[in-house]
Amino acid sequence: MNKIIAQLDHVSAGYNGDTVLKDVSISVRANDFIGVIGPNGGGKTTMIKVLLGVIQPFKGQVKFPSGKIKIGYLPQASQIDKSFPISVREVVESGLKPKNRWFPLLEKKQKEKVISLLNKTGLAEYIDSPIGSLSGGQLQRTLLCRAIINEPNLLVLDEPNTYVDKNFEGELYKWLQELNERMAIVLVSHDVGTISSMVKTIACVNGNLHHHKSNTLTSELLKIYNCPIDLIAHGNIPHRVLNKHN
């Protein structure tokens, strides 16, 4: 069950000829839960966009050693146009794949799956509401439903904890732990403190990438990794981040 399902192999990538990621390699295994941290502009989002196939790398390759996989994606909330006239149901349905691409109608079974997932996640009463009427947490929940409705092998989340309240954050992490039992997760976050407690391994991205095979980090290690993240900024959480071994 622990085979490699996706791999960046010596990838360099960026925008308009500017290289943001330099010679990055990382393997994602079937039961991984990787937290991706790094400073703004360090290439976190670029890395996952290469992984998702949205950006073509200048050099290197994206490989799927165990065959084609299904990938679920949760974009940054700021990328979503909340004023777009689309309902919660329609958003979640957009994560499904119709059987026939020439007549892309959904089957009854697929529609029922959407309803049952929305029921399970407490969104049932908003099913036909426009996304513009949702709170930050409700919108994230909707987008996460969209990402997982097709039962992906790999779930990629870009800053899922922005614009949500603390209540939902706790709920989200519990949900992710549960999902991790059946899919690999790659989670990008600027908030080192919160993610380190739940991820299994940490990848520091700042131009280069260092995949640290545990979920505890020290300031010294971050220095070696050339990953200028301010651990102290996170109140009492860094103590756990820094010194879980004690």
Added chain:
Amino acid sequence: MKNFIDLFEYTFFQNALYASLLISILSAIIGTYIVSRKNVFISGGITHASFGGIGIAYYMGLNPFLGAAIFAILTGTGIEWISNKGKMREDSAIAILWSLGMALGIIFVFLTPGYSPNLMSFLFGSILSVSIADVYMILALTLVTAIFFLLYYRPILYSAFDAEFSTINGMKVAVFRYAMAILVSLAIVVSIRAMGIILVLSIFTIPQTTAMLYTHQFRKIMGLSILFGLLGSIIGLFAAYAMNIPSGATIIFSLTIQYLSLKSVHLIRLKIKQRA
């Protein structure tokens, strides 16, 4: 009153009515896509750029609407391409194409020997001069658009809402975006006949804005826009005939009055609700 009933016996008025009816349906569907994607400015660019095609076609003695269609499609798909590639600021590109089209139109119209009597009708529209051939053309485009939306409602909606996610999910987003750019361009061109270059955008936006007072569901916005578009167009059409004013202007005026009245009712109801 009898005067108005007699009107229906004239072929030109029947054609105008058919055209209004069809344009209301077509612009309701296409306009909902434009407004939802916040592409109103792009549509303005397409509209004005098409004048270049009209001018060149005039100069060469061709059908001006063929020229307009070619220019509109090139502009529509060109802007879609620019916004995908991200190599240039999209709004600047639109402004350049917008004014370049108008400039070309003016140059070629002035180079054409003799007076161009229909120029005013291109700028301000003249639904009362719509021929039965025009009506068939609008009918054909309305049918194609309606069928395309019936079959591909989901991919059209998803690619408009979140192109990146849809691409990751394996959808051919570019196909739908370009197909829609072409349909938007053609819908604008056939509506220019009735509404005029300067005024056409309103029929693609005012009914939708009115509909959004009542619903935020894509499907329902389309449906309500047909209703509001139809009502506004027909009232405008009668006013145009009665007062001998270009139809585009009266249709916009009636659409706007309709929006403002319903918006006021909406606000008053909101106030009453808040007090209760």
